[in-house]
Amino acid sequence: MRRVAQRLRRLSARAEAVDHARRSLAAREPSNAATLVALQTEAQGHIVDGTLVMGRESYAAPRVMKYKGDTGRVIIGNFASIAPDAEFYVGGLHRTEWVSQYGLRAMLDLPGAYEDGFPYGRGDINVGHDTWVTNRTTVLSGVTIGDGAVVGTGAVVTKDVPAYGIVAGNPGRLVGQRFSDEQIAGLGRIAWWDWPLETIKERIEDLTSPDIDAFIASYDPGA
Numbered sequence: 001m002r003r004v005a006q007r008l009r010r011l012s013a014r015a016e017a018v019d020h021a022r023r024s025l026a027a028r029e030p031s032n033a034a035t036l037v038a039l040q041t042e043a044q045g046h047i048v049d050g051t052l053v054m055g056r057e058s059y060a061a062p063r064v065m066k067y068k069g070d071t072g073r074v075i076i077g078n079f080a081s082i083a084p085d086a087e088f089y090v091g092g093l094h095r096t097e098w099v100s101q102y103g104l105r106a107m108l109d110l111p112g113a114y115e116d117g118f119p120y121g122r123g124d125i126n127v128g129h130d131t132w133v134t135n136r137t138t139v140l141s142g143v144t145i146g147d148g149a150v151v152g153t154g155a156v157v158t159k160d161v162p163a164y165g166i167v168a169g170n171p172g173r174l175v176g177q178r179f180s181d182e183q184i185a186g187l188g189r190i191a192w193w194d195w196p197l198e199t200i201k202e203r204i205e206d207l208t209s210p211d212i213d214a215f216i217a218s219y220d221p222g223a
Helices: 002-027 181-190 197-202 212-219
Strands: 046-048 052-054 063-065 074-076 087-089 125-127 138-140 165-168 173-177
Touching: 125 138, 181 212
Parallel strands: 052 074, 063 087, 074 125, 087 138
Antiparallel strands: 046 052, 165 173
16 A cells, blocks of 8 residues: 555555646747748848747847737847847846745746736847847847847857947856957948948949958048
Protein backbone atom coordinates (compact mmCIF):
# COMPACT_ATOMS: atom_id res chain seq x y z
CA MET A 1 0.00 0.00 0.00
CA ARG A 2 2.85 2.37 0.78
CA ARG A 3 4.36 1.88 -2.69
CA VAL A 4 0.96 2.46 -4.29
CA ALA A 5 0.50 5.67 -2.31
CA GLN A 6 3.96 6.90 -3.30
CA ARG A 7 3.28 6.16 -6.95
CA LEU A 8 -0.05 7.99 -6.79
CA ARG A 9 1.68 11.02 -5.27
CA ARG A 10 4.29 10.99 -8.05
CA LEU A 11 1.59 10.74 -10.71
CA SER A 12 -0.33 13.58 -9.10
CA ALA A 13 2.79 15.77 -8.98
CA ARG A 14 3.53 14.97 -12.62
CA ALA A 15 -0.03 15.87 -13.61
CA GLU A 16 0.28 19.19 -11.79
CA ALA A 17 3.57 19.92 -13.56
CA VAL A 18 2.03 19.15 -16.95
CA ASP A 19 -0.95 21.39 -16.17
CA HIS A 20 1.39 24.18 -15.06
CA ALA A 21 3.35 23.90 -18.32
CA ARG A 22 0.11 23.97 -20.31
CA ARG A 23 -1.02 27.18 -18.62
CA SER A 24 2.42 28.76 -19.09
CA LEU A 25 2.32 28.05 -22.81
CA ALA A 26 -1.24 29.31 -23.07
CA ALA A 27 -0.12 32.67 -21.69
CA ARG A 28 2.33 33.12 -24.54
CA GLU A 29 1.29 34.30 -27.96
CA PRO A 30 4.43 34.27 -30.11
CA SER A 31 3.85 36.36 -33.21
CA ASN A 32 3.49 34.74 -36.60
CA ALA A 33 6.21 37.16 -37.64
CA ALA A 34 8.71 34.54 -36.47
CA THR A 35 7.84 32.44 -39.52
CA LEU A 36 8.40 35.17 -42.08
CA VAL A 37 11.36 34.89 -44.41
CA ALA A 38 12.97 38.07 -45.77
CA LEU A 39 9.66 39.89 -45.69
CA GLN A 40 9.59 42.83 -48.08
CA THR A 41 6.79 45.21 -48.90
CA GLU A 42 6.31 48.32 -51.00
CA ALA A 43 3.48 49.56 -48.79
CA GLN A 44 4.38 51.86 -45.93
CA GLY A 45 2.73 50.85 -42.70
CA HIS A 46 2.07 47.29 -43.85
CA ILE A 47 0.71 45.39 -40.86
CA VAL A 48 1.79 41.81 -40.29
CA ASP A 49 -0.48 39.86 -37.91
CA GLY A 50 -1.55 43.02 -36.07
CA THR A 51 1.66 43.29 -34.07
CA LEU A 52 4.48 43.92 -36.56
CA VAL A 53 4.25 47.05 -38.73
CA MET A 54 6.78 47.16 -41.57
CA GLY A 55 7.98 50.16 -43.57
CA ARG A 56 8.68 49.96 -47.29
CA GLU A 57 11.60 47.90 -48.53
CA SER A 58 12.48 46.75 -45.02
CA TYR A 59 13.34 43.10 -44.56
CA ALA A 60 12.87 41.19 -41.36
CA ALA A 61 11.80 37.91 -39.85
CA PRO A 62 12.16 38.75 -36.16
CA ARG A 63 10.74 36.77 -33.29
CA VAL A 64 8.09 39.00 -31.76
CA MET A 65 7.21 37.86 -28.25
CA LYS A 66 3.68 38.76 -27.25
CA TYR A 67 1.72 37.56 -24.24
CA LYS A 68 -1.95 37.66 -23.41
CA GLY A 69 -2.89 41.15 -22.33
CA ASP A 70 -0.05 42.79 -24.28
CA THR A 71 -1.13 45.59 -26.63
CA GLY A 72 2.26 46.86 -27.82
CA ARG A 73 3.48 46.69 -31.40
CA VAL A 74 6.80 46.63 -33.23
CA ILE A 75 6.88 49.50 -35.73
CA ILE A 76 9.75 49.32 -38.22
CA GLY A 77 10.65 52.17 -40.58
CA ASN A 78 11.72 52.14 -44.21
CA PHE A 79 14.82 50.35 -45.52
CA ALA A 80 15.51 48.64 -42.20
CA SER A 81 17.63 45.48 -41.97
CA ILE A 82 16.50 43.16 -39.17
CA ALA A 83 18.25 39.82 -38.54
CA PRO A 84 15.99 36.74 -38.48
CA ASP A 85 16.97 35.80 -34.92
CA ALA A 86 16.40 39.24 -33.40
CA GLU A 87 13.83 39.16 -30.60
CA PHE A 88 11.37 41.93 -29.78
CA TYR A 89 9.45 41.75 -26.49
CA VAL A 90 6.33 43.91 -26.66
CA GLY A 91 5.45 43.07 -23.06
CA GLY A 92 5.62 40.10 -20.74
CA LEU A 93 7.09 42.10 -17.84
CA HIS A 94 6.43 41.01 -14.27
CA ARG A 95 5.20 43.34 -11.53
CA THR A 96 8.32 43.55 -9.40
CA GLU A 97 6.70 46.25 -7.24
CA TRP A 98 3.89 43.92 -6.12
CA VAL A 99 4.11 41.72 -3.02
CA SER A 100 4.35 38.75 -5.38
CA GLN A 101 5.79 39.19 -8.85
CA TYR A 102 4.32 35.83 -9.90
CA GLY A 103 1.32 35.84 -12.25
CA LEU A 104 -1.02 34.46 -9.63
CA ARG A 105 -4.36 35.13 -11.34
CA ALA A 106 -3.12 33.96 -14.72
CA MET A 107 -1.41 30.81 -13.53
CA LEU A 108 -4.11 29.81 -11.04
CA ASP A 109 -6.97 30.50 -13.47
CA LEU A 110 -8.48 33.14 -11.18
CA PRO A 111 -10.95 35.86 -12.22
CA GLY A 112 -9.29 39.03 -13.49
CA ALA A 113 -6.38 37.23 -15.14
CA TYR A 114 -4.69 39.42 -17.78
CA GLU A 115 -6.89 42.32 -16.67
CA ASP A 116 -5.01 43.15 -13.48
CA GLY A 117 -1.94 44.66 -15.13
CA PHE A 118 0.02 41.41 -15.31
CA PRO A 119 1.91 40.96 -17.52
CA TYR A 120 2.60 44.49 -18.73
CA GLY A 121 4.67 46.35 -21.31
CA ARG A 122 6.14 49.83 -21.62
CA GLY A 123 4.62 50.63 -25.01
CA ASP A 124 5.45 50.14 -28.66
CA ILE A 125 8.92 49.35 -29.94
CA ASN A 126 9.87 51.84 -32.66
CA VAL A 127 12.71 51.01 -35.04
CA GLY A 128 13.77 53.88 -37.30
CA HIS A 129 14.60 54.10 -40.98
CA ASP A 130 17.83 52.64 -42.41
CA THR A 131 18.55 50.78 -39.17
CA TRP A 132 20.53 47.57 -38.79
CA VAL A 133 19.51 45.22 -35.98
CA THR A 134 21.99 42.35 -36.09
CA ASN A 135 21.97 38.73 -34.95
CA ARG A 136 20.88 37.47 -31.52
CA THR A 137 19.74 40.88 -30.33
CA THR A 138 16.95 41.47 -27.82
CA VAL A 139 14.85 44.64 -27.77
CA LEU A 140 12.48 45.35 -24.87
CA SER A 141 9.14 47.15 -24.94
CA GLY A 142 8.99 50.93 -25.04
CA VAL A 143 12.37 51.31 -26.76
CA THR A 144 12.96 53.62 -29.72
CA ILE A 145 15.88 52.88 -32.03
CA GLY A 146 16.73 56.01 -33.99
CA ASP A 147 17.21 56.35 -37.74
CA GLY A 148 20.47 54.93 -39.06
CA ALA A 149 21.35 53.20 -35.78
CA VAL A 150 23.23 49.91 -35.43
CA VAL A 151 22.45 47.30 -32.76
CA GLY A 152 25.45 44.99 -32.37
CA THR A 153 25.36 41.22 -32.19
CA GLY A 154 23.94 39.90 -28.93
CA ALA A 155 23.00 43.31 -27.56
CA VAL A 156 20.10 43.64 -25.12
CA VAL A 157 18.44 46.99 -25.77
CA THR A 158 16.63 48.37 -22.72
CA LYS A 159 16.91 52.10 -23.47
CA ASP A 160 16.43 54.37 -26.46
CA VAL A 161 19.17 54.44 -29.08
CA PRO A 162 19.92 57.84 -30.70
CA ALA A 163 19.93 58.33 -34.45
CA TYR A 164 23.05 56.81 -36.03
CA GLY A 165 24.17 55.49 -32.66
CA ILE A 166 25.96 52.16 -32.26
CA VAL A 167 24.88 50.00 -29.33
CA ALA A 168 26.54 46.82 -28.05
CA GLY A 169 26.60 44.61 -24.96
CA ASN A 170 24.25 43.38 -22.25
CA PRO A 171 22.76 45.63 -21.15
CA GLY A 172 23.16 47.57 -24.36
CA ARG A 173 25.24 50.71 -24.12
CA LEU A 174 26.17 53.37 -26.63
CA VAL A 175 29.69 52.65 -27.87
CA GLY A 176 29.85 55.16 -30.71
CA GLN A 177 28.04 56.90 -33.52
CA ARG A 178 28.41 56.49 -37.24
CA PHE A 179 28.86 60.15 -38.12
CA SER A 180 29.40 63.57 -36.53
CA ASP A 181 26.51 65.45 -34.95
CA GLU A 182 26.43 67.90 -37.86
CA GLN A 183 26.36 65.09 -40.41
CA ILE A 184 23.60 63.28 -38.52
CA ALA A 185 21.49 66.44 -38.49
CA GLY A 186 22.00 66.86 -42.23
CA LEU A 187 21.05 63.27 -43.01
CA GLY A 188 17.94 63.66 -40.87
CA ARG A 189 16.87 66.70 -42.89
CA ILE A 190 17.47 64.88 -46.16
CA ALA A 191 15.53 61.78 -45.07
CA TRP A 192 16.43 59.90 -48.25
CA TRP A 193 14.34 56.93 -47.10
CA ASP A 194 11.23 58.95 -47.96
CA TRP A 195 12.31 59.54 -51.55
CA PRO A 196 10.41 57.78 -54.33
CA LEU A 197 12.02 54.50 -55.27
CA GLU A 198 12.90 55.76 -58.75
CA THR A 199 14.76 58.71 -57.23
CA ILE A 200 16.70 56.36 -54.98
CA LYS A 201 17.69 54.26 -57.97
CA GLU A 202 18.80 57.35 -59.88
CA ARG A 203 20.96 58.49 -56.96
CA ILE A 204 22.34 55.08 -56.05
CA GLU A 205 25.97 56.12 -56.59
CA ASP A 206 25.60 58.94 -54.07
CA LEU A 207 23.75 56.74 -51.58
CA THR A 208 26.48 54.11 -51.66
CA SER A 209 29.36 56.57 -51.36
CA PRO A 210 31.48 57.03 -48.20
CA ASP A 211 31.67 60.79 -48.89
CA ILE A 212 29.02 61.86 -46.39
CA ASP A 213 29.81 65.57 -46.64
CA ALA A 214 29.40 65.56 -50.42
CA PHE A 215 26.06 63.79 -50.12
CA ILE A 216 24.83 66.33 -47.58
CA ALA A 217 26.07 69.26 -49.66
CA SER A 218 24.14 67.91 -52.66
CA TYR A 219 20.82 67.12 -51.02
CA ASP A 220 20.44 68.87 -47.65
CA PRO A 221 17.61 71.40 -47.97
CA GLY A 222 19.06 73.30 -45.02
CA ALA A 223 22.61 73.53 -46.36
